[in-house]
Structure formats: C-alpha cells, structure tokens
Amino acid sequence: MKKLINDVDTLLDESLSGFAKAHADIIQLSSQPHFVRRLQAKTSGKVVLISGGGSGHEPLHTGFVGLGMLDAACPGQIFTSPTPDQMLAAAQALENDAGVLFIVKNYAGDVMSFEIAAEMLDYPNATVLVSDDVSLDKNHSTGRRGVAGTLIVEKMLGAAAENGADLAFCKSLGDRINQHTASMGVALTSCTVPALGKPTFHLDDNQIEMGVGIHGEHGRETVGLMVATDIVERLLITITDGLQLKPGQQVLLHVNGFGATPLMELYLIYDLASQFLQKLGLSIVRSLVGNYTTSLDMAGCSLTLTIVDDELIRLWDAPVHTASLRWGC
Amino acid sequence: MKKLINDVDTLLDESLSGFAKAHADIIQLSSQPHFVRRLQAKTSGKVVLISGGGSGHEPLHTGFVGLGMLDAACPGQIFTSPTPDQMLAAAQALENDAGVLFIVKNYAGDVMSFEIAAEMLDYPNATVLVSDDVSLDKNHSTGRRGVAGTLIVEKMLGAAAENGADLAFCKSLGDRINQHTASMGVALTSCTVPALGKPTFHLDDNQIEMGVGIHGEHGRETVGLMVATDIVERLLITITDGLQLKPGQQVLLHVNGFGATPLMELYLIYDLASQFLQKLGLSIVRSLVGNYTTSLDMAGCSLTLTIVDDELIRLWDAPVHTASLRWGC
Numbered sequence: 001m002k003k004l005i006n007d008v009d010t011l012l013d014e015s016l017s018g019f020a021k022a023h024a025d026i027i028q029l030s031s032q033p034h035f036v037r038r039l040q041a042k043t044s045g046k047v048v049l050i051s052g053g054g055s056g057h058e059p060l061h062t063g064f065v066g067l068g069m070l071d072a073a074c075p076g077q078i079f080t081s082p083t084p085d086q087m088l089a090a091a092q093a094l095e096n097d098a099g100v101l102f103i104v105k106n107y108a109g110d111v112m113s114f115e116i117a118a119e120m121l122d123y124p125n126a127t128v129l130v131s132d133d134v135s136l137d138k139n140h141s142t143g144r145r146g147v148a149g150t151l152i153v154e155k156m157l158g159a160a161a162e163n164g165a166d167l168a169f170c171k172s173l174g175d176r177i178n179q180h181t182a183s184m185g186v187a188l189t190s191c192t193v194p195a196l197g198k199p200t201f202h203l204d205d206n207q208i209e210m211g212v213g214i215h216g217e218h219g220r221e222t223v224g225l226m227v228a229t230d231i232v233e234r235l236l237i238t239i240t241d242g243l244q245l246k247p248g249q250q251v252l253l254h255v256n257g258f259g260a261t262p263l264m265e266l267y268l269i270y271d272l273a274s275q276f277l278q279k280l281g282l283s284i285v286r287s288l289v290g291n292y293t294t295s296l297d298m299a300g301c302s303l304t305l306t307i308v309d310d311e312l313i314r315l316w317d318a319p320v321h322t323a324s325l326r327w328g329c
Numbered sequence: 330m331k332k333l334i335n336d337v338d339t340l341l342d343e344s345l346s347g348f349a350k351a352h353a354d355i356i357q358l359s360s361q362p363h364f365v366r367r368l369q370a371k372t373s374g375k376v377v378l379i380s381g382g383g384s385g386h387e388p389l390h391t392g393f394v395g396l397g398m399l400d401a402a403c404p405g406q407i408f409t410s411p412t413p414d415q416m417l418a419a420a421q422a423l424e425n426d427a428g429v430l431f432i433v434k435n436y437a438g439d440v441m442s443f444e445i446a447a448e449m450l451d452y453p454n455a456t457v458l459v460s461d462d463v464s465l466d467k468n469h470s471t472g473r474r475g476v477a478g479t480l481i482v483e484k485m486l487g488a489a490a491e492n493g494a495d496l497a498f499c500k501s502l503g504d505r506i507n508q509h510t511a512s513m514g515v516a517l518t519s520c521t522v523p524a525l526g527k528p529t530f531h532l533d534d535n536q537i538e539m540g541v542g543i544h545g546e547h548g549r550e551t552v553g554l555m556v557a558t559d560i561v562e563r564l565l566i567t568i569t570d571g572l573q574l575k576p577g578q579q580v581l582l583h584v585n586g587f588g589a590t591p592l593m594e595l596y597l598i599y600d601l602a603s604q605f606l607q608k609l610g611l612s613i614v615r616s617l618v619g620n621y622t623t624s625l626d627m628a629g630c631s632l633t634l635t636i637v638d639d640e641l642i643r644l645w646d647a648p649v650h651t652a653s654l655r656w657g658c
Contacts, residue, residue, distance in 0.1 A: 004560065004598055005557050006556045006601075014557075014600050022618050055593060056593065263623070264625070265332060267344045268340065268343045270351050271343050271344070271350060272335075274347070291620070294592070297590070299589070300333075326655055
C-alpha cells in the first residue's frame with residue numbers, strides 16, 4: 001500500500017488539521033470530539049443542519065460546511081460511523097431557537113449514532129435519512145444506502161434553511177428530495193483502506209462491479225468490462241425505473257467520481273448519460289460533474305438523478321460558499 | 330486497462346462533448362479544429378488569453394475557461410500537443426483590438442505549435458512560457474517543464490486581462506508570476522494512457538518517483554517509499570531553494586493531486602507543508618488544495634509556491650467563473 005500519510009492512526013487528525021488551515025475563512029475544526037463547524041453561524045432563526053459519517057468520502061461532508069449548506073459535519077474514522085458525542089457537541093455548539101436537523105446516510109452505524117444524539121438533545125430536532133442507492137431493492141432488509149444523492153439533499157436543504165425555512169418544512173423538504181433522488185454506481189477497481197493495507201475487494205482485470213456501494217460493498221452483480229455506453233445504459237435504466245420518470249420531466253444530473261477517475265472519463269459519461277436521458281424525453285436542467293462523494297482511491301463513478309421543479313431549482317441555484325462547492329457568492 | 334470509455338479514438342471527442350453540455354452556461358466547444366471558448370467574450374479592450382496542451386490534465390486547461398481566466402483553451406490528444414490551427418482558430422474567433430496572449434507550458438511540442446500559430450497571426454500577440462517545475466535543473470537543456478503553477482499564471486493573468494491591462498503589461502506580469510512560482514511533484518503510481526493500454530512507467534510497491542513530470546516523465550530520482558513528512562520536506566527544500574525564499578515573505582501554497590489521490594491525503598500534505606513553511610518564517614496568505622493539474626489516474630501530488638505581493642493577491646482574489654475554479658461571482 002502506497003499512501004501520502006505518516007501513520008494510519010494519525011491520518012484523520014492530520015488531514016482535518018490541514019483542511020481547517022486551508023479553509024480557515026469558512027470553517028473551524030473543534031476537537032475532542034471532532035466536528036467541523038461553519039464560521040459566522042446564525043444565532044437565531046435558522047435551522048441548524050448537521051451531517052456526518054465515516055471519512056474517506058471527501059469532500060463529503062466536511063467540504064460542504066459553510067454558507068448555504070451544512071452548519072457542521074462530524075467525521076468518523078475512515079469508513080466508520082462517527083460517535084454520538086460528536087453530533088451532540090456540534091448541535092450544542094450551534095443550536096439556536098430554530099432547532100436542529102440531522103442529515104444521515106442510511107447505514108446502520110450512522111443511523112444509530114445520530115439516533116442516540118437526537119435522544120440526548122433537549123430541543124427540537126428531526127432527521128432526514130438519505131437512501132438514494134437504487135442498486136439495492138426498495139425492500140432490502142436494511143433499506144437502501146445513502147450515496148452521492150446526499151450532496152443534493154444537503155445543498156437544497158442548506159438553501160432552504162439559509163432562507164429561514166422552519167424545522168418541519170426542512171424535514172419534509174429533505175424527505176421529498178430524497179424520494180425524488182436515485183443513484184447507482186459502478187467500480188472499476190477497489191479502494192484501499194489504509195488501516196487494512198490492501199484492496200477491500202477483488203476484481204479481475206476484465207471485471208467491474210455494478211451497483212457498488214461507496215465503501216466498496218458488493219453491488220448488484222460483478223460483470224465483465226463493457227463499453228461506457230453500455231455501463232451508462234445499465235445504470236440509467238435502474239435509476240429511471242426507480243424514479244418512475246416520465247417524458248417531459250426535469251432532472252438534475254450528477255456524475256460523481258469515486259476518487260481515482262479522471263475528469264475526462266466523467267465528462268464522457270456525462271455526454272452518454274445526457275444522450276440517453278434525452279432519448280427518454282427528459283430535460284436536464286442542472287448538472288454537476290466531479291469527484292464529490294468518493295471512496296478513497298476507488299476508480300469508477302455513480303450517476304444520480306433528482307426530479308426537480310422550480311422550487312428545487314431555486315434551492316440548487318442559491319448561493320453556497322463551502323470548501324468544495326461554491327457559487328453565487 | 331479498465332477505463333470508462335467506448336473507444337480510444339473517440340475518447341477526447343466524447344469527453345469534450347460532455348464538458349460542453351455540462352457547462353453550456355460558461356463555454357462553447359468549437360470543432361474542426363477543436364477549441365473551447367468562453368461565452369460572452371468581450372469584443373474590445375481585453376487581451377485575449379489562450380492556453381492549451383495535451384489532454385489528460387483536466388481540469389487544466391478547459392476547466393479554466395471563463396470570466397476572469399482564459400478566453401480559450403486548445404486541447405490536444407492525450408499527452409499530445411495541440412496543433413497550430415487550433416490556436417489560430419481560437420485567436421481568430423476571439424481577437425479584438427487588445428491583442429492575444431498565449432500561455433504555454435514549456436514542452437517542445439507545445440512551444441512549437443504556439444510559435445507557429447503566433448507567426449501566422451497578423452495582429453499583436455505575445456507568449457508567456459510557464460516553466461515552474463524545479464525538479465529539473467535551471468540549466469536543463471530544454472528548460473524547466475510547465476506544471477501545476479500554470480493554473481496560478483492563468484488565474485492572475487485572467488484577472489489582469491479582465492481588468493483591462495494591456496498586452497505588454499500582461500506579458501510582463503505573466504513572466505513575473507512564472508519567475509515567482511516553483512513546483513515539484515511526487516508519484517506513487519504511474520498513469521495509464523488509454524492509447525498505450527498499460528502504465529507509462531514502473532514503480533515497485535515500495536518506490537516513489539520524486540520530481541515526476543505531469544506525463545509521468547522520469548523525475549529527479551526514484552526513491553524508497555517514505556512518510557509524508559519526509560516527502561513534503563524533500564519537495565519544499567527544492568522549491569524554497571529554487572525561489573530563494575526569505576523569512577517574512579508571503580506565499581500562495583497550492584497542493585495539487587495528480588488525479589487518483591484522495592482529498593484526505595492532499596489535506597494532510599497541506600498540513601505538513603504549512604508547518605514546514607511556518608518554520609521557515611514564511612506566511613501562507615492564500616491556498617488551493619485539490620486535483621487541478623492531473624495526469625489521468627496517477628497517484629501522487631505536487632506542491633507549488635508563488636511569492637505574492639498585494640497586487641498578485643488582488644489578482645488571485647478577483648472574481649472567476651469557470652467550470653472548475655469559481656469564486657466572487
């Protein structure tokens with residue numbers, strides 16, 4: 001294993017320290033327990049948005065803390081859920097009269113930690129569970145996983161909260177965005193978790209993993225390498241079926257790289273995806289292409305669609321100023 | 330070789346097509362010959378900035394076309410220089426009364442192509458040659474290579490040109506920024522050029538390449554894997570020597586990933602670099618961390634320092650609206 005690190009045990013601390021120094025104009029790092037909080041948080045009338053999860057998916061979530069998006073992010077160790085004291089400390093540091101909303105990717109450990117933190121909070125709070133990974137069946141025993149669609153939930157909810165929407169509205173909006181969002185990914189290679197020191201899973205030189213999770217979880221099926229057009233078609237058939245899309249609908253298309261995928265390839269995937277969606281009579285009204293919800297050094301990508309209306313488009317377009325997503329200010 | 334592509338021969342076209350669709354609000358793709366041009370280019374009083382080079386380094390250069398940065402970028406095939414007709418067509422499409430400035434990374438093929446294009450232009454033009462790679466000796470036979478510092482030259486020159494600086498001023502400013510910029514990289518793995526189908530160079534499991542070029546060129550030396558602190562120290566000793574930095578000086582620090590390096594590692598490198606520079610009495614006044622000048626799927630990073638004064642800081646901070654660098658608007 002070759003990594004730009006000093007020691008597996010100090011990797012997260014050193015990385016967060018660098019992140020905090022590089023973006024000292026936007027965020028602040030609190031330690032013991034760790035959370036990244038927005039500078040200049042509002043002290044009244046704004047629902048506090050807190051997310052978090054295992055590290056290794058950067059820029060998700062720490063890179064999305066700032067004006068118009070998250071108020072705080074709680075990073076666990078790599079691919080490991082954060083602990084309830086992190087969310088509790090973040091909530092206590094940022095709470096105001098409008099309440100706290102947790103945005104949680106649907107993984108058992110994350111859900112449990114956020115639930116415990118929610119129970120310990122003595123002021124109004126709610127949780128939006130993100131479960132956009134349609135590679136798993138809707139009735140899967142633990143539900144669908146939260147993957148790259150999380151960014152879209154965080155961006156749109158961030159705009160609503162910034163505009164003063166109340167807790168009930170934000171909770172309902174978050175659930176609606178999640179229901180209107182579907183993602184599916186494909187891996188060309190495994191990632192290597194530093195503490196493990198070797199690839200998480202094995203793929204032959206001519207194999208790819210369809211429906212892979214963002215921790216390298218086994219997906220729908222391991223299949224032979226195919227051309228990009230066929231990969232995109234397989235992903236989008238599942239996604240559009242999952243959303244029951246109809247001609248004429250407007251969508252946001254997010255092509256996400258898993259960390260080791262050249263931007264050239266992601267744009268090629270975008271081209272093919274837009275052709276496929278156009279044939280279905282769908283209208284791509286907003287786009288995002290890049291490495292946003294990563295799996296360390298995994299090669300591959302995911303596609304995410306969100307059905308949008310004028311309200312969601314306005315929330316997407318609203319100003320955002322974070323380390324990794326910035327426009328309008 | 331596993332890539333998200335259809336065919337090696339159509340990869341660039343399909344990728345550019347996707348790029349143009351995803352960013353239709355900022356740029357436009359012209360074909361035969363290929364160049365990416367800014368929408369809403371000024372028709373008078375603004376020096377036209379044109380760069381280009383082999384593809385595979387995305388987002389450089391196409392991702393930097395837009396308000397406050399480049400007016401056009403001319404992409405060659407992967408790791409292959411663009412041809413003079415591309416720069417000529419871009420210049421002719423965008424020219425106005427203020428003249429044209431080429432920003433060229435110092436590679437023989439790029440230099441030759443841009444020189445031919447310059448000779449064919451019948452209106453005022455100049456060229457800024459970027460040669461920031463201090464892993465090579467200053468007196469190297471072909472001069473130093475242009476690497477990640479190119480982004481800094483393009484950003485600052487873009488702001489100056491947007492503000493109405495004339496051609497002579499832009500040329501002189503570009504040369505000054507280049508002289509005040511130094512970079513050096515390290516590779517953990519090779520990249521794989523699609524047309525070649527196998528890694529460009531070989532590194533053992535315990536080896537890294539110090540001073541690697543952005544096409545995987547052999548660098549200063551192949552050395553054993555070392556901890557990140559030692560890697561950063563080696564890179565920064567060469568860089569700070571190259572710039573003859575003195576305590577008290579202000580610098581911009583750019584940590585650039587080569588494409589397959591997790592953001593966690595880049596921020597860790599930033600942390601170590603900032604500690605090292607602080608010990609030297611240097612002041613980091615601006616930062617940029619991310620995958621900006623990539624080498625397809627190479628793992629590793631480069632460090633770039635630019636000595637800045639108030640003028641250069643203002644140019645760095647000025648509004649920019651491109652596909653991959655955006656702030657202030």
